[in-house]
Amino acid sequence: MKNKDLIKELSNRMNWTIGETADVVAxxxxxxxxxxxxxxxxxxxxxxxxxxxxxxxRISVNPANGQRYLVPPKLVAVFKPGGTLKNKLKEIDTNE
Amino acid sequence: MKNKDLIKELSNRMNWTIGETADVVAxxxxxxxxxxxxxxxxxxxxxxxxxxxxxxxRISVNPANGQRYLVPPKLVAVFKPGGTLKNKLKEIDTNE
Incomplete structure (x- = not known):
């Protein structure tokens, strides 16, 4: 589902315009x-x-010339699903 | 930031009531x-x-009695940060 389709579905549910809905999601x-x-x-x-x-x-290697270089530390965003979402996914038959 | 504070900040930005904002986030x-x-x-x-x-x-072991048991397959939700978010985090000094 693309952002556009998400906005559309949300605007339908809330009975708002696409513009208002896009604003709040942004x-x-x-x-x-x-x-x-x-x-x-x-x-x-x-x-x-x-x-x-x-x-x-960490140290990485450029495969083209074998040169080693330092990849600097960085922050990455992670998401930890909550109980409601976990339970919703638990009901799915994973053997399909 | 708890859900309540997120709703509050979003309602301020959009100039909506807490109730409307909570509805759209839900x-x-x-x-x-x-x-x-x-x-x-x-x-x-x-x-x-x-x-x-x-x-x-996968097979796991109950540490209390050493009994092995089968953990069934399951679906987990994962999140892959997009370019905008990655770039926003790249600007942060991780050496603080």
């Missing part, structure tokens, strides 16, 4: 990514928690 | 988790993609 994404970049985690009821994890620096 | 979470449970992935502009991954069955 604002939500902006708040979450801003909080993450400030080192804060964000919990969304029904979904789960967004947080950041620090990946340490 | 509806959004519901759409995303429903799509995931239907095997669909969901892309949110500015954040990234939610999708499911199948974890195969």
């Amino acid at each position: 604002a939500l994404g902006n708040i979450i990514s801003t909080k993450l970049s400030e080192g804060d985690s964000v919990y969304l009821d029904g979904l789960g928690q967004f947080e950041t994890k620090k990946k340490g620096e | 509806a959004l979470g519901n759409i995303i988790s429903t799509k995931l449970s239907e095997g669909d992935s969901v892309y949110l502009d500015g954040l990234g993609q939610f999708e499911t991954k199948k974890k195969g069955e």
Whole structure:
């Protein structure tokens, strides 16, 4: 489901215009990514928690010339599904 | 940031009531988790993609009695941060 289709479905459910709905989804994404970049985690009821994890620096090798170089440490966003979402997925038959 | 504070900040930005804002966030979470449970992935502009991954069955051991048992296969929700979020986190000084 693309962002466009998500907006459409949400606007139908809320009985709002596409424009209003797109605005609120964009604002939500902006708040979450801003909080993450400030080192804060964000919990969304029904979904789960967004947080950041620090990946340490590591040495990698350029396969073209065999040269070793340092990959600097970085922050990556991770998502931990909450109980509601986990339970919803638990009901799915994984043997299909 | 708890769900309550997220709603509050979003309602301030949109100039909506807490009630309206809570409704749209709940509806959004519901759409995303429903799509995931239907095997669909969901892309949110500015954040990234939610999708499911199948974890195969595995054998585990009960440490209390040494008995081995089968953990059934299950679906877990995973999140892949998009470019905008990755770039936002790249600007952070990880050496703090």
